Amino acid sequence: MRGSAFSLVFAIAALLARLSAALAAQDAPTPRIFSTGYSFVETSGEELFANICQGCHMSDAMGATGAGSYPSLASNSYLQLSGYPVYVVVHGRRAMPPFGDMLSDDQIAAVVNYLRTHFGNNFRDAVTASDVKDARR
Amino acid sequence: MGEQRREQEHGVRRRDLLSLIGAMAGSSAMYHAMTSLGFAAESRYEGPIKLEGDPREASVLILGAGLAGMTAALELRNAGYSVKVLEYNSRPGGRNWTLRGGDSFTELGGIAQACGFEEGLYINPGPWRIPYHHRALLDYCKRLDVALEPFIQLNHNAYLHSARAFSGRPQRIRAVQADFRGQISELLAKVTKQGKLEEAVTREDQEILLQALRSWGALDRDYKYNANLISAESRGYTQAPGGGLSAAPSPSDPVALSDILKSRLWRYLQNFANYNFQTTMFQPVGGMDMIGKAFARELGEVIIYNAKVTGISQNDGGVTVSFVDTTNSTRRFTASADWCVCTIPLSILSQLPLQVSAAMKAAIDAVPYAGSVKIGLQFKRRFWEEDEAIYGGITYTDLPIRQIAYPNTGFNRSSRGVLLGSYLFDGANAYEFTAMPPAERVARAVEFGAAIHPQYKSEFECGIAVAWHRVPFALGCSGDWSEDARAQHYRNLCQIDGRIVLAGEHASALPAWQEGAILSALDAISRLHARAVRT
Numbered sequence: 001m002r003g004s005a006f007s008l009v010f011a012i013a014a015l016l017a018r019l020s021a022a023l024a025a026q027d028a029p030t031p032r033i034f035s036t037g038y039s040f041v042e043t044s045g046e047e048l049f050a051n052i053c054q055g056c057h058m059s060d061a062m063g064a065t066g067a068g069s070y071p072s073l074a075s076n077s078y079l080q081l082s083g084y085p086v087y088v089v090v091h092g093r094r095a096m097p098p099f100g101d102m103l104s105d106d107q108i109a110a111v112v113n114y115l116r117t118h119f120g121n122n123f124r125d126a127v128t129a130s131d132v133k134d135a136r137r
Numbered sequence: 138m139g140e141q142r143r144e145q146e147h148g149v150r151r152r153d154l155l156s157l158i159g160a161m162a163g164s165s166a167m168y169h170a171m172t173s174l175g176f177a178a179e180s181r182y183e184g185p186i187k188l189e190g191d192p193r194e195a196s197v198l199i200l201g202a203g204l205a206g207m208t209a210a211l212e213l214r215n216a217g218y219s220v221k222v223l224e225y226n227s228r229p230g231g232r233n234w235t236l237r238g239g240d241s242f243t244e245l246g247g248i249a250q251a252c253g254f255e256e257g258l259y260i261n262p263g264p265w266r267i268p269y270h271h272r273a274l275l276d277y278c279k280r281l282d283v284a285l286e287p288f289i290q291l292n293h294n295a296y297l298h299s300a301r302a303f304s305g306r307p308q309r310i311r312a313v314q315a316d317f318r319g320q321i322s323e324l325l326a327k328v329t330k331q332g333k334l335e336e337a338v339t340r341e342d343q344e345i346l347l348q349a350l351r352s353w354g355a356l357d358r359d360y361k362y363n364a365n366l367i368s369a370e371s372r373g374y375t376q377a378p379g380g381g382l383s384a385a386p387s388p389s390d391p392v393a394l395s396d397i398l399k400s401r402l403w404r405y406l407q408n409f410a411n412y413n414f415q416t417t418m419f420q421p422v423g424g425m426d427m428i429g430k431a432f433a434r435e436l437g438e439v440i441i442y443n444a445k446v447t448g449i450s451q452n453d454g455g456v457t458v459s460f461v462d463t464t465n466s467t468r469r470f471t472a473s474a475d476w477c478v479c480t481i482p483l484s485i486l487s488q489l490p491l492q493v494s495a496a497m498k499a500a501i502d503a504v505p506y507a508g509s510v511k512i513g514l515q516f517k518r519r520f521w522e523e524d525e526a527i528y529g530g531i532t533y534t535d536l537p538i539r540q541i542a543y544p545n546t547g548f549n550r551s552s553r554g555v556l557l558g559s560y561l562f563d564g565a566n567a568y569e570f571t572a573m574p575p576a577e578r579v580a581r582a583v584e585f586g587a588a589i590h591p592q593y594k595s596e597f598e599c600g601i602a603v604a605w606h607r608v609p610f611a612l613g614c615s616g617d618w619s620e621d622a623r624a625q626h627y628r629n630l631c632q633i634d635g636r637i638v639l640a641g642e643h644a645s646a647l648p649a650w651q652e653g654a655i656l657s658a659l660d661a662i663s664r665l666h667a668r669a670v671r672t
Contacts, residue, residue: 032573032581034537035565055508055571056245056606064245066609067225067445068485095484095613097505102565 025084039102045114048107052099061119067115068095082127085112086135100136105129146538180272185280186659189217192356196667198223198458200449201480202440203231205640206652207432208441209478209662216666221472223444225459227611230429231403231480232263232611233651234514236350236422238322244607250575253515253599257547258555260513261425262603263614265542265649269417270479271652273659274428278421281431288418289545291409292530298589300534302400307407307532307589310409312392313402315355315371319362320394325366328352330360364390372501405533408622413650420545428651444470445468446481448490456636476665478658480641482506486610493634500626504643506613508567512538512582512602514558520592521556522549535555537566558582562614578602580632616643638665 033051035041042048047101050059057063058068063072075102079085090099099108116123146382169662197213199206202224214220224231238254266288278285293314296307328334329343329350331635338346347360355371357364368443369388376387397403408414421427429665433440443463450457462468479486484506491498523541529545538559547554559582561567570578577601605614618627631644640654640661647653 031568034569036535038564040568042566051569051572053572055568055604056612059247064247064607066245067481068488068610070612072247092505094487094502095504095506097507097617100640 015096018111039104040107042108043110045110045112048103048111049114049118052110056096061115073115073119073121079116080114080123082112082123082131083127083135086127086132090132090135105132105136108132147457147545148203149285153628154341156197157582160521175212175599176241179270181656182273182276182659183627186212186663188663188666191607192666192669194219195476195669196220196455196474197476197478198456198474199478199480200446200458200643201231202226202229202429202433202442203248203480203641203654204233204274204429204432205259205480205644206231206478207214207429207436207440208655208658209480209640210436211432212307212659213478213666214436214439218669220439221444221474222440222456223472224440224442225445225463227463229433229622230427231252233429234263235259235261235424235426236603242601242603243427243609244575244604245612246607250573250601252513252601254318254513255481255515255553256514258544258553259424260511260601261420262511262513262554262605263606264425264649266414266422267419267651268413269419270616271650273655274652275419276653277432278288278428281428281435283427283431284422285419286422286546287529289529289543290416290418290531292527294525295527295530295543296482296532296534296589297402297405298532299400299402299537300588302396302544303368304423305588307534308392308402310398312372312389314406314496315368315373316362316392317394317397317403317406317625319354319356319368319371319391319583320348320397322356323360323362324394326354326356326360345550354422362391364388379577394599398480398637408531408533420626422546449477449479450490450492450573451477451636453635475636476669477637478661478665479637479639480658482611482613482641483616483643486562486639493540494629496626496629497632497634497639500630501639503622503626504616504618506606506611507563507615507617507649508571509563509605509614510559510561510567510570510602511557512559512570512576512600514579514582514586515555515598516592516596516601518555518596519544519547519552519554520551520596521554521590523594524592525590533591534585535588536585536588537561537569538582539564539566541586541589542575553598558586563617567604570602571606575602575604616641618643631657631666633661638662 033042033047042051057073061073063070090100106129109132111128112127166177196219199210199220199222202222206222210220211220224601236252237259238252238256240252241249243249245581278330282417293311295310297313298307299309326347329346334343350356351360354362355368357365357367362368365388368391373389374386375389378384378386443459445463446458446460448459455473455475457471457473483501483504527543528548529543532541540560542557549568561570583593583597605611630639638661640658641652642648645653645657
């Protein structure tokens with residue numbers, strides 16, 4: 001009994017803390033990671049997508065169209081074979097820049113795994129850093 | 138032959154030799170002589186193009202009203218061709234572009250920004266500076282009556298800044314440059330005097346070297362770089378020379394070599410030494426788009442705006458291009474001509490149905506497009522001038538904004554001003570800023586810039602941010618050729634393919650420069666013309 005009242009107070013305190021953080025975030029921009037040199041410092045797939053990929057493919061991965069298009073990566077069957085997105089991220093494709101020099105094997109694996117399990121993609125066979133290493137040739 | 142005689146031969150002043158050759162052999166010999174002596178070889182531009190021979194009313198369809206497309210249109214029309222230009226935007230210029238108060242810009246993804254700058258204030262989201270050796274562009278500015286003013290690349294009173302050095306305090310470029318040069322000179326003078334250069338430098342030259350180091354490095358009589366009025370003449374004073382009773386200047390304290398080395402601020406000095414950034418540089422008065430507008434004025438009604446090209450086909454008889462009206466996509470058109478000059482960026486062209494050889498198609502597909510971001514910020518007053526005596530030029534920083542560029546016009550007025558609050562080209566930060574919503578790009582630029590100019594916080598009014606990967610008519614800043622791709626594909630990209638030839642900065646050895654776009658167009662149309670008058 002006492003235990004559960006205590007945890008309720010704790011939960012309310014945690015909720016208030018989150019609320020005030022959310023209010024503060026409306027005033028100041030939310031924290032964001034910035035790289036210091038030519039290469040990226042982001043590590044998680046989510047951060048890498050949000051700080052690189054969505055620049056062209058957009059935050060919902062749906063792409064965009066002007067005089068030319070950025071393809072949608074959402075529910076994209078080209079992602080089924082994991083080697084393809086790994087190859088494209090490392091070497092680029094047409095106007096898409098190669099990221100092999102700016103990202104480590106771990107980072108490329110992380111962002112490809114994130115992409116292949118989000119935005120309507122559900123490919124569960126994870127890519128490893130050594131797969132990326134092989135794709136570099 | 139004695140030493141003295143040889144010296145005399147080499148000692149003939151080049152200018153004397155040139156006037157001698159000019160007088161004896163005429164100006165053509167003079168030109169060749171100048172070239173071989175290292176003059177006049179700074180540009181590939183050979184003056185206004187001469188397309189001789191009758192094109193017999195042949196027609197040319199030009200895709201893109203950027204500087205490459207409009208150069209081609211202007212010169213081909215002058216040579217007697219019937220020309221038509223298809224342009225995706227509702228304005229001429231392409232990447233030659235200026236954003237002013239009242240303009241709006243909608244990027245890919247659909248977010249629109251309204252530019253709230255005061256009248257007369259602007260940023261150039263694309264090209265913003267013209268080197269003196271870009272002679273083709275300068276010649277078109279002259280012929281089209283575009284007024285130029287200086288672009289200040291090096292302002293000794295702007296800053297070099299590292300968040301990780303000098304407690305984050307920005308350092309004046311003048312002081313870093315003087316101290317780096319002075320400390321290196323002192324070091325080199327020391328080893329010279331210790332006799333450690335005996336193998337590399339003759340005794341006689343060592344004497345001259347010491348004199349040079351003392352002069353160049355602002356060293357004192359003992360070849361030391363110290364706080365004194367000699368070094369102050371390079372690095373500045375704590376009390377500048379004045380008038381009357383308090384006139385005497387006092388020197389300032391140099392920064393130690395180790396501190397400069399560890400700060401890494403020296404790496405920005407190449408921005409002032411690089412051939413592309415050496416004085417004199419120019420900008421058009423009133424904004425870079427004055428050039429595109431001047432071309433368009435000259436061309437008149439041959440440009441069809443709001444035309445999105447959807448496919449390019451060709452046969453022995455000519456070229457057919459399909460396009461849609463961007464204001465009403467149900468309106469579909471085709472246009473045909475004998476020849477086609479296509480200046481569409483490869484980022485877009487690589488996606489279009491295009492009837493060309495496999496080699497040209499492979500070349501079109503081989504070029505990634507670089508990311509770049511520019512952010513313009515308007516402030517209530519020109520505090521960089523009023524408080525910090527910075528008139529034009531560029532501050533370099535290792536913060537994610539990388540550069541702050543001060544306006545090179547409207548100096549010394551009590552008025553609002555617009556800074557370039559960030560300029561990113563390639564590298565991780567360009568992608569990170571591209572991935573943000575435009576309003577956050579502006580907010581971040583203000584936040585980071587305040588570390589260099591604390592006035593940002595109270596003086597900022599409004600801003601606008603252009604990320605080139607999000608620009609609907611370009612999908613990137615410029616063709617980012619790798620050395621391998623250039624070796625393998627560049628010539629295939631530039632060849633005339635049947636009745637189509639490509640032009641633009643991507644088809645030049647001056648990527649991302651307007652000069653490259655113009656030189657590429659001139660080269661393409663001279664080859665096209667030779668073929669057209671032959672067939």
